[in-house]
Amino acid sequence: MTIPVVEATVAPSLADMYRAESGRAATLAYLLTGDRHLAEDIVQDAFLRVGSRLRHVSPETFGPYLRKTVVNLARSHFRRSAVRRKHAGRIEQEHVLRQRAAEEGSTDDGTREELWRALQALPARQRETIVCRFYSDMSEAETAAALGISLGTVKSSTSRGLAALRAAMVGEEQ
Amino acid sequence: MDLLEREVRAMLKDKAAEMPQEYEPSTELLGRTSRRRTNKVMAVGIVSALVLLAGVTGVVAATRSSSHVQVQTPPPKPVVINHPKPKRPKSTPPSGAASYVVTRTGKIGSVTLGASTEADVRRALGAPANVQVANVGVSGYPQFRALGYECDKGSSSRQEADPIQAASNGTTCSTRYFVNTTNGRLVGFWTTSSTYSTDHGTQVGMTAAEAVQHEGQAVPTIGCDIGTMILGSRQTGPEVHIGIGTSATAHVKNIGEVAKGDPIGLFFC
Numbered sequence: 001m002t003i004p005v006v007e008a009t010v011a012p013s014l015a016d017m018y019r020a021e022s023g024r025a026a027t028l029a030y031l032l033t034g035d036r037h038l039a040e041d042i043v044q045d046a047f048l049r050v051g052s053r054l055r056h057v058s059p060e061t062f063g064p065y066l067r068k069t070v071v072n073l074a075r076s077h078f079r080r081s082a083v084r085r086k087h088a089g090r091i092e093q094e095h096v097l098r099q100r101a102a103e104e105g106s107t108d109d110g111t112r113e114e115l116w117r118a119l120q121a122l123p124a125r126q127r128e129t130i131v132c133r134f135y136s137d138m139s140e141a142e143t144a145a146a147l148g149i150s151l152g153t154v155k156s157s158t159s160r161g162l163a164a165l166r167a168a169m170v171g172e173e174q
Numbered sequence: 175m176d177l178l179e180r181e182v183r184a185m186l187k188d189k190a191a192e193m194p195q196e197y198e199p200s201t202e203l204l205g206r207t208s209r210r211r212t213n214k215v216m217a218v219g220i221v222s223a224l225v226l227l228a229g230v231t232g233v234v235a236a237t238r239s240s241s242h243v244q245v246q247t248p249p250p251k252p253v254v255i256n257h258p259k260p261k262r263p264k265s266t267p268p269s270g271a272a273s274y275v276v277t278r279t280g281k282i283g284s285v286t287l288g289a290s291t292e293a294d295v296r297r298a299l300g301a302p303a304n305v306q307v308a309n310v311g312v313s314g315y316p317q318f319r320a321l322g323y324e325c326d327k328g329s330s331s332r333q334e335a336d337p338i339q340a341a342s343n344g345t346t347c348s349t350r351y352f353v354n355t356t357n358g359r360l361v362g363f364w365t366t367s368s369t370y371s372t373d374h375g376t377q378v379g380m381t382a383a384e385a386v387q388h389e390g391q392a393v394p395t396i397g398c399d400i401g402t403m404i405l406g407s408r409q410t411g412p413e414v415h416i417g418i419g420t421s422a423t424a425h426v427k428n429i430g431e432v433a434k435g436d437p438i439g440l441f442f443c
Contacts, residue, residue, distance in 0.1 A: 018197065022196065022197040023196045023197060026194070027190045031189060036192070036193065064400070072442075076313070111181065112181070112185040112188055115181060116185055119185070134183045135183075135186040135187070162182070165178060165182065166178050169178070169181075
């Protein structure tokens, strides 16, 4: 149910909900944004928003609602150019550090870092569907519901995302 | 599963392991939410005092500095007018025809989402019993004016139903029309009254099975819109929401609709 609520009393279980859901939510935000600090900010923000609506969100729908809010906030963060520039700087820094580590580490680690970079370079919709499908293990229908898009869009975005990752990895190898 | 898919899963698993699996709620989080409660209690006191003054002056203006909500009631109307309201059936479908039809094209009775103004709503329905200025508290969405009809005070059964009840000092309304303050257009609607029905005949109080039969679609059981039947898409036009729930004995609890794009974020999810 959509929650057209301005403000509501906060249920006392917010702290428990936070402990139970924050780890998964932060991981989801991290995989979507590639920035740990930004991910934690997003989760904090998401909890403030969802927490203020706890009265209207049942415990069983809290997790899905939180995850959808995280996805929406991650999207809106990317829309803001200032944040995007800051984020790009962080990503670049992290990338340089990770590349050095990868060069020194095993081939598997290097490949995964390249894959991670390629994932972050995907359009938001494709990245979201891939994270939902392959990290959260959601079905196509669940992904469609979580992202608010059609089943067909989930299928096409996932397929295009995987194709782009494949192309990026082949390019890297060449 | 092909090689790339396996690699993507492994990479995501690796990356996920970089994040802590559990966080402790920060004092900022708990502090901010508890401050909201405190502010709400304070605001209730302040607004109550102003309501008493309004009896003399006929004017009420209340502002809650720390929340997104301002309470306004246009003079010379009192804050709350108790309109006679129809009884809502508890377990049986409402009998009799609805007075207003909510269509998937954005018509609600004689007014139209995205086109009508507050003046049009007042012409069609009379002066609202309660008016509030608020926003949904999500960045990017503007303020709206919520015109309330069939209002009363202290009805706990309706508190959950009014989407902006928490901002209204205990006053709840069974029907709200939302006007975007940036352009003066009607952009949202919400009711728990059985005097409204969809163009396919669904009314508040009907069983979930009847609503499914009328509208020809199922009620989602997963995701953010769980328990809400959604007709149309706000991305391409008006979007109707029928709040039902997912229990075996669920009934239609509310009907809402937003204009294309949901300009005020009423159905933010």
